[in-house]
Amino acid sequence: MIDTAQLHRLPEAIASQAPEDIHSLLGSMALVIPLLDTLPNAVFFIKDLQARYLTANLTLAQRCGFKNVAPLLGKTSTEVFPAVLGPVYTEQDQRVLRQGITIKGQLELHLYGSREPGWCLTHKLPLHGRDGRIIGMAGISLDLQAARDAHPAYERLAAVDRHIREHYNEAIRLDDLTHIADLSIAQLERYCKRIFHLTPRQMIHKVRLEHASRLLLGELPITDVALQCGYTDHSAFSRQFKALTGVSPRQFRQNAAH
Secondary structure (H helix, E strand, O other): OOOHHHHHHHHHHHHOOOOOOHHHHHHHHOOOHHHHOOOOOEEEEEEOOOOOEEEEOHHHHHHOOOOOOHHHOOOOHHHHOOOOOHHHHHHHHHHHHHHOOOEEEEEEEEEOOOOOEEEEEEEEEEEEOOOOOEEEEEEEEEEHHHHOOOOOOHHHHHHHHHHHHHHOOOOOOHHHHHHHHOOOHHHHHHHHHHHHOOOHHHHHHHHHHHHHHHHOOOOOOHHHHHHHOOOOOHHHHHHHHHHHHOOOHHHHHHHHHO
């Protein structure tokens, strides 16, 4: 059985094999991909040097609106994801491929078929051939909801999460959250990272930006969107939104309109 909590290590395990070329790697992965198709809360893929899909699991294909993986192959994220975010993913892929950087635990906003936002933790790394050159890249994204497990403090943290969701448009102090959870600051930070893979402050920003992404699909002025989501400083809202989505609120709105 695959432990989803350890799936982020899969790209590294693949990269450590140092195949002769990308096609050799795909051949060695052929028997494993069907097993990855059974994971409903994680997407996996391998791409070529042009950031085009060479293989992926069924979950990724379904999130892009396809019944199987075939329509994905040969295309970039820009071509298969909603215009509001697809180009951001492709730009990230190109940095991995051209600069050889590794991305670990990047919090990303996804938009699914229902246009409801969902958050995941993305891991990407370049794949090197035996001669050391980059031959492609591999990546995996885990839904944050799937990161929750049977931790003894989960119910306390669920209360924290509910408080944030009910009061995201207000000033939320860390002291308020520690009181709700009946935990010390250190315990709250540690358990939030373990269960949600986020700090308490990141949880607050995540909820606020979930609501902001919905409001930006309408015609409400961006300044008003910021205020309704708990940001009194428009520039701070814009910086935080871009940090977690890769685009500014204005770009997000423009892309969504296309």
